[in-house]
Amino acid sequence: MNKEEIISQNFETQIPIKEKGVLLWQKTKDKVNNLPFKDKLPTSKNKKIALITGIILFFLIIILVIISSTYRTSQFKPLILPSPSPSPYEEEIKNPSNYATDSAVLGVEEKVKEINQELDQTDLKETGLNPPILDMEVNFEE
């Protein structure tokens, strides 16, 4: 056999890729049709049920993810920093007089601070002692 004949023989046995695919599809189709449990394979009705179940499962997963994420965020406690409050800083007296350490003056200074506190804490509303609301109109006429 010469070289040309061998080449031509090889070309004859090769099947084109397109035809190969069609053949493969046909073969599997035949196989499926000949299967013994062919009836158990998904029909259009079964497909619908599977689709609905799939959608339900999908939404369930989403709900679970949302719940877990919110639970995590609620567990997360942000760092609460103390709110700034005015410092009780008082300007220091640079040139004190002879009376800077006088007991009477210091006593008044202390008392003035106490009165200031009392002034801030005084309740001038006394809401707890508001008179009771009573129904005075008792009658049996419509």
Place this chain on the structure above:
Amino acid sequence: MKKSLIIIFLFSFLFLIPSSALKAQDNQEFNFDRAYQDYLFTYNQYRQAHNEYITAREQYLNYETLTAKTLALEQTLRMLQERDNTIRTYLTALRMKMAETTGILTYKQNTLYLQLDAEVAWYVNHHDSLSSAASLEDLTKLSKETEERYGKTQVLIYQGLGIILEGKENNLKNQINDQIQILKEKITEIREKGDKDTTIAERWLLEAENKLIRAQEKIDEANALLNSLKTFDQDKQEDYNQTQSLFQEAHLYLKEANGFLKELVREIKTADLNE
């Protein structure tokens, strides 16, 4: 023998504990907190009784049966009794609050005590007379008595509340005034010694005294408004709110006066610039 001893011991233990607990309860001091708790409890009882009265009244008006009438009579009686009790316990709480507030002028306190006691006695008598009512008409008539009396009671209530606020302000004003007097003496001492220029200190003192005068003016204004309250006034609550605002204005003046005292102390503690 042992068994009988144990039984006697257990029995005495069971009987002794409650009696000692009751004694402790009796000995508990009757103060504002306790009186206030009594009032809150009674007020709650009244609200419950009032709801039941409303239901019974509706039923009676709708069906007009004998059963509905009997129920309406029972519920109205209970509601009216609780209403009297609520006013009585409220007045007692108010009296206790007055007793525990410092700064109230004695003559004012005593006058109001007498009036409050007379008022409490009226509600106690009225409460007792309610049980003799035999019909819904009797109860309506007895309720009308409370309605008429309550106008006078309200005047006392607002005056009492006003006296409490006045007492608080008086107390603070007196404390500030005491400090002003101490500083006045100190400034005189400094001026006589010639240690320090007292011009600025005296100015602060004058300012503080002026603020106290302004505070007193507001207190007087509030008192005048409280004294003008009349039994048949429809806007007693509004007038009382106005007195509250006046006391708040007085309070601001007191704060300013105290602030001036702070500055005054600082001025005394600081040496003159040329020293």
